[in-house]
Amino acid sequence: xxxxxxxxxxxxxxxxxxxxxxxxxxxxEMGKRIIFHVDVNSAxxxxxxxxxxxxxxxxxxxxxxxxxxxxxxxxxxIVLTKSIPAKKYGIQTGETLHxxxxxxxxxxxxxPNYGLYMQCSKAFxxxxxxYSPLVEQYxxxxxxxxxxxxxxxxxxxxxxxxxxxxxxKSELGFTVNIGVSTNKILAKMASELQKPDKVHTxxxxxxxxxxxxLPIEELFMVGRATSKKLRSRGIRTIGDLAHYDPxxxxxxxxxxxxxVWNYANGIECNPVRENRRPIIKGMGNSTTIAxxxxxxxxxxxxxxxxxxxxxxxxxxxxxxxxxVSVSFRTNEFFDCSHQRKIFSAxxxxxxxxxxxxxxxxxxxxxxxxxxxxxxxxxxxxxDFQQMTFFEKDYAKQRAVDRAIDSIRERFGxxxxxxxxxxxxxxxxxxxxxxxxxxxxxxxxxx
DNA sequence: TCTGGGGTCCTAGGACCC
DNA sequence: TCTGGGGTCCTAGGACCC
Numbered sequence: 001x002x003x004x005x006x007x008x009x010x011x012x013x014x015x016x017x018x019x020x021x022x023x024x025x026x027x028x029e030m031g032k033r034i035i036f037h038v039d040v041n042s043a044x045x046x047x048x049x050x051x052x053x054x055x056x057x058x059x060x061x062x063x064x065x066x067x068x069x070x071x072x073x074x075x076x077x078i079v080l081t082k083s084i085p086a087k088k089y090g091i092q093t094g095e096t097l098h099x100x101x102x103x104x105x106x107x108x109x110x111x112p113n114y115g116l117y118m119q120c121s122k123a124f125x126x127x128x129x130x131y132s133p134l135v136e137q138y139x140x141x142x143x144x145x146x147x148x149x150x151x152x153x154x155x156x157x158x159x160x161x162x163x164x165x166x167x168x169k170s171e172l173g174f175t176v177n178i179g180v181s182t183n184k185i186l187a188k189m190a191s192e193l194q195k196p197d198k199v200h201t202x203x204x205x206x207x208x209x210x211x212x213x214l215p216i217e218e219l220f221m222v223g224r225a226t227s228k229k230l231r232s233r234g235i236r237t238i239g240d241l242a243h244y245d246p247x248x249x250x251x252x253x254x255x256x257x258x259x260v261w262n263y264a265n266g267i268e269c270n271p272v273r274e275n276r277r278p279i280i281k282g283m284g285n286s287t288t289i290a291x292x293x294x295x296x297x298x299x300x301x302x303x304x305x306x307x308x309x310x311x312x313x314x315x316x317x318x319x320x321x322x323x324v325s326v327s328f329r330t331n332e333f334f335d336c337s338h339q340r341k342i343f344s345a346x347x348x349x350x351x352x353x354x355x356x357x358x359x360x361x362x363x364x365x366x367x368x369x370x371x372x373x374x375x376x377x378x379x380x381x382x383d384f385q386q387m388t389f390f391e392k393d394y395a396k397q398r399a400v401d402r403a404i405d406s407i408r409e410r411f412g413x414x415x416x417x418x419x420x421x422x423x424x425x426x427x428x429x430x431x432x433x434x435x436x437x438x439x440x441x442x443x444x445x446x
Numbered sequence: 447t448c449t450g451g452g453g454t455c456c457t458a459g460g461a462c463c464c
Numbered sequence: 465t466c467t468g469g470g471g472t473c474c475t476a477g478g479a480c481c482c
Contacts, residue, residue, distance in 0.1 A: 043482090080482095093482090138482090139481080139482050140482075141482080142482080220480095220481085221479095221480065221481080222480090223479060223480050223481080224479085224480095225478080225479055225480085226479075226480080256479075256480085323474095325475095325476095335477080335478095336476080336477085337475090337476065337477075338475085338476080339474090339475065339476080340474095340475090341473090341474070341475090
C-alpha cells in the first residue's frame with residue numbers, strides 16, 4: 001500500500017499520462033508482491049574459476065587480476081568479464097585487451113568457454129526452482145523469482161534470500177547477489193548494489209536512500225547516449241531524473257524517456273514469467289574476420305558460412321523467415337545494413353544465401369570489411385509454405401537441407417560441408433547452432 | 447589504442463494507397 | 465489535372481541489454 005500512495009502522489013505532481021498503469025501497479029502491491037533478482041558475480045570468470053578448482057587447479061582466478069576475453073590476434077580482443085581484483089585496476093567490461101593490459105600488465109586472460117557457462121547457468125536455475133514455482137531466466141547469469149505469498153514457507157523473504165545465496169555458494173561454488181523488492185526493476189537495481197556475495201533490498205520506502213543517490217548511469221536502460229542527453233540538462237543522479245517533469249523529458253528522449261523516468265521512480269509492473277519460452281523474433285549470426293575483406297568472393301564465402309548456421313537454426317526451431325538483412329562494418333568502423341522482404345517465407349540455406357548475396361552486392365562499395373552479419377526475421381511456422389509462380393520452388397533444396405541437417409546432427413557439424421570452403425581460408429560455418437539447448441535470451445525490457 | 451556477438455525495441459522518412 | 469490528409473508498409477539506423 002505504501003508504493004500505491006507514492007505512485008498516486010507522483011501522478012498528481014506530474015500530470016503524467018499513464019495514471020491507469022500506476023493504479024494497476026498499486027493494486028498489485030496490495031497483494032504484497034515480492035520479487036528476487038539473482039545475479040551471478042563476474043559470471044564467466046567465476047564459472048571458469050570453479051571449474052579449474054574442481055579440476056585440480058590450486059589458483060582461484062577470482063583472487064587475482066583476471067578476465068575472460070577474446071583473442072586480439074583474430075580481432076576479438078575485448079574484456080567479457082573481469083575479476084574483482086581486475087576491477088580495482090580500472091578494467092571495464094567491453095574495453096580492449098590492449099588497454100586492459102596497459103592498466104595491469106600481469107592480467108591473466110582466459111578464453112571464453114560458452115558450453116561450460118550454459119551448464120553452470122542451468123545448474124543454478126535448477127536450484128532456484130526449488131524455492132519458487134515462478135522463476136524466469138533473464139540472461140545466462142540472471143534470474144527473476146516471484147516470492148509473493150511465500151510467508152508460510154519462508155517467514156521473511158530476506159532471510160530466504162540469504163539461505164538461497166549461501167546454498168548456491170556451498171553447492172555450486174560461485175557467489176551471487178540477490179536483490180529483493182516488490183517489482184523487477186527495484187529487485188534488479190538492488191542486486192547491482194555492493195558486490196559480491198550480498199543480499200540487498202530496495203523496497204519502495206528505500207528508493208530515495210538507496211537508489212536516488214546513484215549516478216544516472218547506474219539506472220537500468222540508461223546507456224551512453226541517454227546519459228549524455230540527461231547530463232547535458234543537469235540530470236546527474238537517478239533522483240534528479242525521478243524528480244524531473246516527464247513532460248520535459250519526452251521531447252528529447254521520446255518513449256524511452258518515459259520508460260527511464262518510470263524506472264527512476266521504481267515504477268514497473270511486469271510479471272515474472274514462469275518457464276517462458278521466448279517468442280523468437282529473429283535470428284542472426286555475425287563475425288569479425290581476422291583480416292579485412294576486400295574481394296567479393298571472400299565476402300560471399302563468409303556470408304555463406306554465416307547463412308549456413310542461421311538457416312540451420314531456423315529449420316531446427318521450425319521457422320521460416322520473410323525478411324533477410326545483411327550488415328557489415330568497414331575497417332573504419334562504419335556500420336551499414338540492407339534488408340529485403342521476400343514474398344514467400346523461406347528456410348532453405350541456398351534461398352537465404354541468394355537474397356543475402358544480392359543485398360550485399362547492392363550495399364558494398366568495395367570498402368575493406370572487418371565484420372559481416374546476416375539476420376533473418378519476420379518468422380512464421382514452417383509447417384506449410386506459400387508457393388508462387390514467380391519465385392523458385394525450393395522443394396528439392398529443402399529436402400537436401402533436411403538430409404544435411406540430419407547428417408550433421410548424427411556425425412557433427414563438420415561431417416558435411418560445401419566444397420567452396422575447401423582451401424578457402426574461410427570456416428565452413430560461423431557461429432553456434434545452439435542445437436542442444438535453447439540459448440537463454442533476454443528481452444531489452446523487463 | 448583498437449574496439450565481440452547475440453538479441454529487442456524504437457524512430458524517422460519515404461513510398462504507396464484510398 | 466492538381467492538391468491534400470491519413471493510414472500502412474518498408475527500410476535504415478540508433479539505442480539499449482548481457
